[in-house]
Amino acid sequence: MNNKDDYATLVATDKWPxxxxxxxxxxxxxxxxxxxxxxxxxxxxxxLDEEFVVNEIQRTIASADRIKRIQYTYQRRSNxxxxxxxxxxxxxxxxxxxxxxIGYSWLPITPFFSGNRLTYCTKCWCIGxxxxxxNAAAKCRVCREILTVNASYVCIxxxxxxxxxxxxxxxxxxxxxxxxxxxxxxxxxxxxxxxxKLYRFKAKKQAPSFEMNEQDFPTLKTVDNHQSRxxxxxxxxxxxxxxxxLEDINNKLSKLIDSNKxxxxxxxxxxxxxxxxxxxxxxxxxxxxDIIDTMKDSIQQFIPPLxxxxxxxxxxxxxxxxxxxESFGLAPSSNQQENLKILCYNVQGWYTRALEVVDLVYKxxxxxxxxxxxxxxxxxxxxxxxxxxxQKGTNRNGGVCIAVGKHLKAMRIDVNIPNTVIIDITxxxxxxxxxGIYWPxxxxxxxxxxxxxxxxxxxxxxxxxxxxxxxxxPLTDKR
Numbered sequence: 001m002n003n004k005d006d007y008a009t010l011v012a013t014d015k016w017p018x019x020x021x022x023x024x025x026x027x028x029x030x031x032x033x034x035x036x037x038x039x040x041x042x043x044x045x046x047x048l049d050e051e052f053v054v055n056e057i058q059r060t061i062a063s064a065d066r067i068k069r070i071q072y073t074y075q076r077r078s079n080x081x082x083x084x085x086x087x088x089x090x091x092x093x094x095x096x097x098x099x100x101x102i103g104y105s106w107l108p109i110t111p112f113f114s115g116n117r118l119t120y121c122t123k124c125w126c127i128g129x130x131x132x133x134x135n136a137a138a139k140c141r142v143c144r145e146i147l148t149v150n151a152s153y154v155c156i157x158x159x160x161x162x163x164x165x166x167x168x169x170x171x172x173x174x175x176x177x178x179x180x181x182x183x184x185x186x187x188x189x190x191x192x193x194x195x196x197k198l199y200r201f202k203a204k205k206q207a208p209s210f211e212m213n214e215q216d217f218p219t220l221k222t223v224d225n226h227q228s229r230x231x232x233x234x235x236x237x238x239x240x241x242x243x244x245x246l247e248d249i250n251n252k253l254s255k256l257i258d259s260n261k262x263x264x265x266x267x268x269x270x271x272x273x274x275x276x277x278x279x280x281x282x283x284x285x286x287x288x289x290d291i292i293d294t295m296k297d298s299i300q301q302f303i304p305p306l307x308x309x310x311x312x313x314x315x316x317x318x319x320x321x322x323x324x325x326e327s328f329g330l331a332p333s334s335n336q337q338e339n340l341k342i343l344c345y346n347v348q349g350w351y352t353r354a355l356e357v358v359d360l361v362y363k364x365x366x367x368x369x370x371x372x373x374x375x376x377x378x379x380x381x382x383x384x385x386x387x388x389x390x391q392k393g394t395n396r397n398g399g400v401c402i403a404v405g406k407h408l409k410a411m412r413i414d415v416n417i418p419n420t421v422i423i424d425i426t427x428x429x430x431x432x433x434x435x436g437i438y439w440p441x442x443x444x445x446x447x448x449x450x451x452x453x454x455x456x457x458x459x460x461x462x463x464x465x466x467x468x469x470x471x472x473x474p475l476t477d478k479r
Contacts, residue, residue: 004036007451008088033084036090038112040070041100043078047380048103053081056102061094063087071173076460082112097265116185118171118178125162125170127181139265142169226325270475286362340428344436344461348399350374354381361386362402368425369403372438372463394443400436400462413453422453430457437462 016027044053055069067083085091094100120127124136125144140146144160149154162170163177171178171408192198225246343366347353350371361369361383369386376396379388386403389412393399402421404410413422419438424431434454439462440446454460467473 004088007034012088033086035112035114037086037088038082038084038114039091039094039109040112041081041102042108042110043105044081044102045105046077046079047377053079053102057081057083057100060100061085061090065088100371116182116189118181120171120183121440124209127163127171127178144170145441191263200391214351237360283384290362290365340368340432342459344462345371346463347371349377350379350381350401351461358383367405367408368434370418370434370436370461371396371401371403372399374399374401374438387423390422391415391417391419391421394440398438398440400438402434402436415450415453417449420450422450433458435460435462437464439464441465 001047011029011240018024018026024263041053050069056066057064061083064083065086067081070082072080072082085094094109095111098109099106102106118127119130121129121131121134121136122141123131123134123138125139125141126136139145139162140147140153140155142158144162145153145156148217159167159169160171161168161172161175161177163175166175166345168174171180189198193357341364343361344358345357345363347357350357357371358381369383373393374390376392376399378390378399378401385406387406387410388401388403389410390399390401398419400419400421402423404423404425408425409427411424413424413433415422419440421436423434423436425434433453435450435453435458437450437460467475469475
């Protein structure tokens with residue numbers, strides 16, 4: 001085999017002989033995929049679960065296998081995932097397209113380049129030599145107990161390193177000996193390349209096919225020397241080549257098709273971007289309408305009516321105009337009072353119902369929102385013009401989040417109680433304390449824990465999962 005095309009062709013075909021020179025043979029195809037068929041999805045957001053990323057990759061690339069997150073020795077803001085592609089056509093398509101959609105992100109795809117290989121023995125599982133030069137007894141790969149020939153052995157599944165006798169596998173990157181060996185190997189390889197002992201393989205660029213243009217070889221101008229023309233002179237016959245013409249037409253058509261595909265991809269991307277911008281504009285329009293109505297009410301309540309043109313021209317001096325303005329005074333305080341709207345809603349998973357929650361908040365026009373059972377992904381979608389305060393629950397589906405409008409002053413009370421958030425609201429006619437609670441049916445808790453936080457002007461709200469037979473529920477829970 002010379003390249004990946006030959007390998008893919010040989011693995012995919014079933015036209016193998018069953019006999020050679022009258023001897024029955026059996027062709028066993030390799031069950032693994034080489035590293036040369038591996039791709040890497042880069043810059044995956046860390047808030048996305050690994051299972052979700054695996055499902056997204058397999059949905060786009062059906063033959064993707066062995067999808068694993070690449071472990072780095074340093075902290076990174078995003079993750080990279082490596083996976084093998086068994087289908088060579090899908091491998092080329094993904095690499096040519098160069099992008100893949102995962103969740104709400106449009107991420108790049110690059111080929112995977114394997115690192116330097118370790119030299120280790122599969123007999124004693126030590127590094128630095130191979131099996132054919134090992135004089136030690138055969139040992140188990142996990143527990144490194146000696147294996148006896150023609151005797152059954154059951155591993156105790158307690159890993160033991162063959163380099164440092166640590167509680168990990170012999171070739172695990174946790175071993176300091178293995179890390180030092182890799183570091184020295186990398187330095188030796190770099191020195192060999194710099195000294196000219198080793199050469200990096202560089203793919204040769206394929207030379208483009210020759211295309212003749214009329215401007216490349218223009219015809220020369222003929223010079224008239226006023227000589228008489230000779231008749232009956234045999235001229236070379238010029239014959240057309242229809243096969244060459246058809247080949248040129250096919251090449252031009254294929255280039256045109258490729259160009260159209262690129263244009264279609266760009267148009268689809270523009271449509272997706274336009275849809276996102278449209279949703280953002282609709283959301284901002286709803287917010288602006290609410291702001292305009294609020295400003296209109298404020299102007300009508302607090303700012304006196306403007307002077308008419310007649311009042312302006314009848315006043316002789318600026319002081320008289322100001323005196324007329326002061327005579328109006330302020331509106332009564334009773335007109336300045338507004339009700340405080342509080343929304344309590346059991347979300348049952350913020351990640352899947354975020355848009356529904358945002359739409360409900362702006363329809364109700366609530367200033368304070370108490371959300372229960374938000375889950376671990378409570379921060380995947382932002383709520384504009386609100387400050388959010390979150391407290392995790394006893395499981396991945398629980399948790400309480402209180403969102404307070406940015407026009408209110410909110411201060412959180414530190415409480416180390418699961419599924420409980422306490423917020424103090426100031427700047428109103430009187431201070432208000434909000435306590436949001438989520439009480440799962442399987443949780444045993446005592447409400448006496450929050451008695452020390454109960455003050456005058458408190459609002460206690462949340463989801464208590466209370467059941468009463470008078471409410472047509474099968475059971476009664478005194479909570």
